[in-house]
Structure formats: C-alpha cells, structure tokens
Amino acid sequence: MTNRILRLIAVLFALALSPLPALAQANDFAVMVQALGQGGFPDREAAMNALVATGDERVPPILQAMSDGTLYLRKSDQRVLFAAKSGSEFKLTDPVDGSDAGTAVSADIEKIKVNNGLRGKIRTAIGTMTLLSPDSASRLSAAQSILKNADPAMLPLLDSALAAETDPKIKSTMDLARAVIVLKSDAVLDDKRAAVDTIAAHGDQAAQTVLVNALAAAPDELKPVIQTGIDAIGRNLQLWQVAQNLLYGVSLSSVLLLAAIGLSITFGVMGIINMAHGEMVMLGAYTTFVVQELIRNFAPGLMDYSLAFAVPAAFLFTALVGIAIERGIIRWLYGRPLETLLATWGLSLALQQVVRTLFGPTNQMVSPPSWMTGAFDVGGLSITWNRLWIVVFAIAVFAILQLVLNRTALGLQMRAVTQNRRMASSMGIRTPFVDAMTFGLGSGVAGMAGVALSQIDNVSPNLGQGYIIDSFMVVVFGGVGNLWGTLIGALMLGVGNKLLEPQFGAVLGKIIILVLIILFIQWRPRGLFALKGRSIEQ
C-alpha cells in the first residue's frame, strides 16, 4: 500500500517536473515512443522528457534500450522497436505492448543514436523512475544518478524513498544525495551545516568534489565549515593516496615477478641468456586466446572459467616449445654466452613472425572473465579485481616454484646439475634430461605469465618485447640464481617505480629507476642476494 502511494508521489512529481502537459493515454503513449526515432539529439531529448512525464512503467526499459543501443527505427514504417541480434538477423519487438514485430536485416533498420550527453540524461531519468523499484540494484543506481545530478526538485521524492529504504548501502548513498541537494537548495543554515557534516563524514573523493563545488556558491557563514570539511577530507585522502601508490607498486611488482620468474630459472639457475623469453610469455598469451576461442565456439557456458583451462594449457604448450628449443638449439651452445644471446634473439624474431603470419599482425581479443572486471573500494583505496587476481596468481606461481625446486626429485636434480654438473653426472643424474626439463619449466612458467598478462596488455606478436628488458633487470637486480632475490627485486622495482611516478612522471621515473639500478650494480655486481659458493666462480 505505502509502496503504491510512493509510486503515485513519484508519478505526480514527475508530472510536476515535466515541461509538457501530460496526456497519458494509450494511443498517445505509442505516438510518444515513435517520437524518439525522429529528429536530432535535442528532439530526442524532448521526446524522452515527454515519455518520462507519463510515469509509465514501460518507459524505463525503453530508455534503457535506447542507452544500450538496442532501440532501432524500422526504415519502412518509421516504427521504433526493440531489436535483439540473433545470427545475421534482428528480432524485433514492439516496446509499447511487447508484441512480436517480425525480423529484419541490418539494412532495414537504423539504430536510434544517443551521445554522451543524452546517455547521462537517460540515466537520470531512469533514476527518477526507478528510485522506488523493488530491485535493490536499480535503486542503488537510481540513488547514484540522483547524487550525480543533485537536482533540488528531487528532494521530496528522495525523502519518501529514504523513509522506505532498508538496505544500508543504498541508504548511505541516498543520505549523501540528500545532503548534497540540501546544500544546493535554499534550506535553513542549520540544515545545511548538518548536510556539510554528512558529506564530510563520507570522506572520499566524490564528497570532496561536492564540497569544492558548493564552496563558491555558499553563504559566508557556511564557508569556514565547508573549508574545514574539505581540509579534513584532503588530509584523509593524502594518507590513502600513499597507500594507493603502494598498492599500485605491489600490483606492478606482481607483473614484473611473473614476467621475470621464468627467466630467473633459465637465466638465473641455468645461466642461459634467453632473449626469446618474452616470446614464451607471448605464446602463453596466444594460448589463452586460442583456448578462449575454442570455449567460445564449443562451450560458451564455460567462458568464466576459461583462464582455469588456459593456465595449464599455456604451461604445457610453452614448456614443450621450451624443451624443443633447448634440445634443438641451446644445447649446442652451452658455455658460449654470446652465441646463445644471438641465437635466441634471432629465435625471438622468428617466433614473432610465425605468430604474425598465423594470427595476423593485429591485436587479438582476450575477454576478461566477469570475476576479473571492475573494482571495489576498501576505505579510500580502489582495488581493481584483475590486478588483485594477478597478485594472487603471482604469489601462487612463486610458491609452487619454490616447492618444485626444494621439495621434488626434479628440483633436487636441477640444483645439483647447476651447482656441479660433473659431480651430478657421475652420481647418475642424466644431465641433458635435467637441462631440458629445467628449460621447459622456465618456459612453461613464462607461458603462465602470458595468461595473466593477456588480461592487462595487448595480445599481439610484440607482447614479449615489452617485458624482456624489465625481466632481465629484475633478475640481475635481485641476484642471479635466487628466486627470493627475484621476488624482492620485483617488489623493490615495482614499488619504487610507482612511488616515483606521481612526482616525476612515467618517463623520468623510469629513467631514475634505471640509473639507480646501474649504480647499484656497480656497487654490488651480483645483485641483492648473491649466491655464495664454488660454483659461482666458474
């Protein structure tokens, strides 16, 4: 019952807002919908306002479709229709009565265009109309859009919605919206003062923006209160800013770690200068693309789990490629670092060109699974899901690699061979086999890194080139032959880079980091964690 009254209020209120007299009758409604398809953006906006003024519950879906670009105009009879693409045809539905309107090909229909300005207005209009909707998600977005526009005329509607609201998150957004509106309106000073406190208590960037905007127009008595609010938020934000930069640093570190950890095995443990390491990362990213294409075509329901298939697939594929490279090229070049460097560099060019020929030179689309999109807030921190998962993934890869090296027979043999090849050989270890396996492991780990990087970077033949220098930098800085060194090296470089970037900009920041590394290497040529022992001297 109350709900119905509230709805009535909303309708009345919308009526009061509208510039046109509302004559909401059945036929008129259809005519009004047809008007959306005519004229330019200003005409479309007027047509939209007229529709909103009817308060009809069929309006929000129509506006939503318009904003999403699924509302079309049929050229033959100038009718406005919903169009859903199925195959090469569009299935048409009448937006007024929901009846089927047949099908059409794209040449017969024309999309009803919206631009950014109109899209914003549509959002607000939907907001007004769905503030009392039973669905909590649409209520939240309605409250957010009211907050964005802060139209004083919304106040009565907002008050009634606020009284009925039970969800704390929506309530807090509505509270904020209400405070913002009060601050804008001509309410009494005490109300405004309370509103400033409410806004300041929110303490985030949006709240600060609101206050900064309000400052200029505020009456003199209110100005000091607002200024205090702004300053308080500013101090608060500054602290969060430092934390945020650290977080960005950790996130960059995880990317560096992933890119470098495979190299820390092939270069660090085996001593092979592998210039084709970046291409292993690239192959891993392309494996992700292929896996996603297969899933898209044969099992679209599994799309959200595509990365779970891509990780082992990328590991196996790149590991096999790695083993083939070791057996085919590198084993003939042991002990000749310069030739290895040249051969693997040539190999990297060849691999790039092979991929370019097979897949074309353009970027391939790897879609993010739904659980890796978007961001969430913790206090004043904004954390994006994809970065968070990449950090988790990097830690997992590191931990597993530590386990393999320290707790398995293969790991033991690897360490034995790298420390003293002849002794290991005379103890019955098949050193060529261990060499191939070690190189395969390093390559496979690089392939897994490619899966993660496909989420944040281009899947193009050049993907690997962007990471090869950084990878070498991390491994050399951290100390050759030491996984922990790679971890700490990646952390220091990542965090250092991100702390310098806001002050010096990305270009200068990177230069400073490079200079610092050169100085550091002068001072400690073996990096942060130098391996000690006889084998090192060879």
Add this chain to the structure above:
Amino acid sequence: MTVVNRMIAGLGLGVTMTMGAMAVPAIAADTIKVGVLHSLSGTMAISETTLKDTMLFLIDEQNKKGGLLGKQLEAVVVDPASDWPLFAEKARELIAVDGVAAVFGCWTSSSRKSVLPVFKELNSILFYPVQYEGEESEKNVIYTGAAPNQQAIPAVDYLMSEEGGSVKRWVLEATDYVYPRTTNKILEQYLLDKGVAAEDIKINYTPFGFADWQTEVAAIKEFGSAGKKTAVVSTINGDANTPFYKELANQGVSAEDIPVVAFSVGEEELAGLDTTNLVGHLAAWNYFQSVDTPENAAFISEWHKYIKSDTRTTNDPMEAAYLGFNLWVAAVEKAGTTDTDAVLKAIVGLSVPNLTGGTATVLPNHHLTKPVLIGEIQADGQFEIVKQTAEVPGDAWSDVLPEDKGIEADWTDPLTGCGHFDTATQTCGAAPAS
C-alpha cells in the same frame, strides 16, 4: 608475379646493370610500377600491414578497370621492417632500381622524415596516408591524412560545445614522441587562446609501449574531480592504447563523466578490445567504417571480397590511401604521363569523391580537404558518428602557433613552388629544424 616473370625481371635487371643506362628492361614497357613502402614486420606491422593489403587491393581494382594509360599497374612491395633508416634504403631501391612511378607508404613521422631526402634527391612522389602533426609541406609528398586542424582542433571544439558536454578542464595524455609533442603544443596554445586557464590543462607523457596505467588513470580521475567537466585528449600511440583502455574500464571511468577522445585509435585498434565498458569514449577521424554512404558500402564489400574475410575492418588511413591512389590515377590520366613534375603539376586542384559522401581536393600546400567526423565507441567495436563537419582544408603550418602565423605553402607550380612562404616578409624560407 610468376617465377618466369620474376626471372625475366631479374634478367632485365642484370642487363641494365651490365649495360648501364642504355638498356631498358623489356618488362618495364608493359606495366607501370607502383611502390608500396609499409612495414610488414616489427612494431609497426600491426598498423601498416593492412595498408599494404589496401594498396594491393586498389591496384587490383584499377587493373580490372583496364589499368592506367593503357598499361597494367604492378605493385612492388618492400618491407622496411619498422626500421627508420631502412625506410630510406628501401625507398631508394624502389625509385632507383625498380623505377616505380610513385610510392605509397610510411606511417610514423620518423619514417617519413627518413625518406624525405631520398624523394627530393631522386624527384619522385610519396603519398603519405596517415594523420600527422603538420608543420611540413614538401614538393615530393602528398599528405592524404589529416593535419592537426582536420582532427585535433575540431575534436576539441566539439567537446567544448554544449553538445559535446561543455568541457572546461583538459588532460592531454600522450606518448612521448614527435607527433603528440607537436599536437599538444598546438592544442595547449589553442586552449589557452580559448580562455582555458593554465591550471585546467594537464599534460602527461608516457614512454612507448607503456603498459601499467594505474597511476595515470587514477591521476585523471583525481584531476577530473575538481568540479569542472573534464575530458582527456589522447595521443597515446599504438600498443599502449589497449592497456590504457582496459585500465579506464576497470577503474570505472565512464564516458559520461570523463570522456576520452583519441586521435590514434580506430577500428583496427579496437578489434583487440572488449568495448562494452568503453561505450561513449570518442575518436576523431576523417572516416569511420560505420559511415552510411553507398560509396562506403561498396568499398567495404569489395574489400571483404578481396581480403576473403568479412570481419576485417576498414579505417581512416585506408580511406586516405584510397584517396591518394585515386588522386594519383586521376593526375596521371590528366597529365598523360607518369613523369613526376607533370603529375605534381596536374594533381594540385584535382578532386576525387571520398567515402563519406563529399570530395577530396588537393590543395596547393599538398594537403587535402577532408570532413571531420567525431565518433563514439560502441559495444560492437565500431564507432557511431555523433558529429560530421563539412570539408575542412588541411593547414600545413598551424595558424595557432605564433611562429607559424602567416606561413603558407604553394606548390601550384612544382618547379617554382615554396613549402614555407612567409607572407609578412614575402620570402621563401627553409622550414625551421624540428
């Protein structure tokens, strides 16, 4: 070219080499050779390979129509491998060894600057199909892409207008090299002239291939929260765009709050992206695949037939290549010869239809008239045109920069023309070293 043909050509080449300039290869009499100078490997292959395909497609179409001056056209494709000095070497090879009548090629400004001396020395013609920073007008180059006043400035005007959101605060986000630096210099001056306060302009440069945009996007968000409507003008180049847009989508920067208008992002670049969260961000070009004209529909369908894929996109530099090729064909027909100076004399003032329903005319400064289109990214990776202007004449020397005021270029007569004519002093000076 068949193996036999190639052997004959090789033989012909051998004969020329041994006998000097006396012998003319027999094969050259039957065809007119056209050079295609685009990187097919290396970092620029991503963009340039498509243009190579476009040129082969256009030449193929022309041959089906009976060729040119009664002869068939023959494409000579070389791969400069994204290596700027190699561009100059390959250009020399095309002109001096293969004897091509004209060259279609280059993408980056660095490659264009690298081949310039070769074209001047050997007096040949380069058709350059990419939008660039302006500040150049040469006798031997026809610039078929946009100058800054045909792309950057109209885009900024659109955003300043009420329709575009009345933007008051600007972030110029750019990759650190010559095109963004010059464009930003022009844009900054233009914004200041329009009364934008200096503290409302933020310019940020990042290195080539930059992949970690977290800090930059957060800074854009912060800069945009000062209460004034903010927009980002992006001259971010190539591969750095994908991570930039991914980060924008993830941090929830929506086009309604902070629109990003890009000058280097077209249909090809969006092909590698999931654009659902990017709807409404803008690009300014002189052509979009979504242009609704019969010419464009025919072009796209022929292109799909030629490339044997109906998912391959078309883009602005492709249209520029199309215009350049058609203009060259028209000029050769008008001049009745492929001789460089005759063609250059014939080409100024020529018009051909473009794909957006208008015409492209070669101006005396060797730039074209082009319409400016502003498009919003859609969920399907295409652009929806929200604004289209009439044809704008390309301006080689930007009137916005104080040092270029009153500088004009006129190549109506290729032999006595001037690329940097100061109307104040009535002298033809050399362009300042850039």
